[in-house]
Amino acid sequence: MHSRFAPPLFALLTALALPVHADNYSVPKNHAFEEECASCHMAYPPQMLHADSWRAMMGNLSRHFGSDASLDEKRRTAITDFLVTQSGGRKTGDTRDARGTPLLRITETARFAKKHREIGAATWRRASIKSPANCTACHAQAAAGDYNERSIRIPK
Ligand code: HEC
Numbered sequence: 001m002h003s004r005f006a007p008p009l010f011a012l013l014t015a016l017a018l019p020v021h022a023d024n025y026s027v028p029k030n031h032a033f034e035e036e037c038a039s040c041h042m043a044y045p046p047q048m049l050h051a052d053s054w055r056a057m058m059g060n061l062s063r064h065f066g067s068d069a070s071l072d073e074k075r076r077t078a079i080t081d082f083l084v085t086q087s088g089g090r091k092t093g094d095t096r097d098a099r100g101t102p103l104l105r106i107t108e109t110a111r112f113a114k115k116h117r118e119i120g121a122a123t124w125r126r127a128s129i130k131s132p133a134n135c136t137a138c139h140a141q142a143a144a145g146d147y148n149e150r151s152i153r154i155p156k
């Protein structure tokens with residue numbers, strides 16, 4: 001009898017032990033997104049950009065940060081719908097630049113700058129990191145949506 005109740009209690013205690021600000025950015029399951037958008041880099045969380053940013057990016061995939069990431073129309077539409085539906089709400093903040101153009105990079109958003117203000121330019125350029133977009137270099141559990149302080153390790 002006792003063991004039947006132990007696991008939920010343990011889960012509850014674990015949840016309570018997490019800091020209040022621990023946002024989770026796990027990527028909702030989507031086959032097309034995983035297949036097409038996680039081969040060159042990790043699957044970035046849709047929650048981190050505003051719907052307008054995703055629409056702008058998905059409207060110009062042949063010129064995607066110097067890469068050609070074009071898709072057939074059916075896949076492009078399906079992935080756009082997924083990204084827009086799961087896109088950031090209140091917490092993402094505005095993901096447009098000063099002129100109102102949607103930003104295409106999570107790493108250019110005000111929220112990203114604020115969260116990473118302690119990281120110097122030389123650190124971003126380290127061979128072990130290469131780019132701010134390389135989240136997994138420092139956030140070991142990024143693939144699971146965990147960007148918490150406890151799982152950060154900045155490589156030398
Ligand atoms: C052919 C390779 C390739 C494919 C496929 C690809 N990307 Fe990218 N993506 C890149 C490159 C290269 C960058 C720039 C990375 C950097 O600056 O380090 C990038 C950057 C990004 C960024 C910005 C990261 C930042 O700086 O915040 C987002 C968001 C993104 N991709 C989303 C997507 C989505 C959504 C798809 C699927 C529709 C996709 N990518 C498919 C190559 C690709």
Ligand code: HEC
Nearest residue numbers: 022106115129131132133134135137138147148149152154
């Ligand atoms: C050079 C290492 C490094 C890279 C690369 C990096 N981060 Fe971070 N990130 C950090 C550090 C350090 C913090 C700050 C931890 C603190 O002070 O709370 C942080 C904080 C965060 C936070 C806030 C976590 C919280 O609990 O408040 C988020 C979200 C985040 N990063 C997302 C990303 C994403 C998304 C990417 C890739 C697009 C990325 N990071 C790339 C090192 C990095």
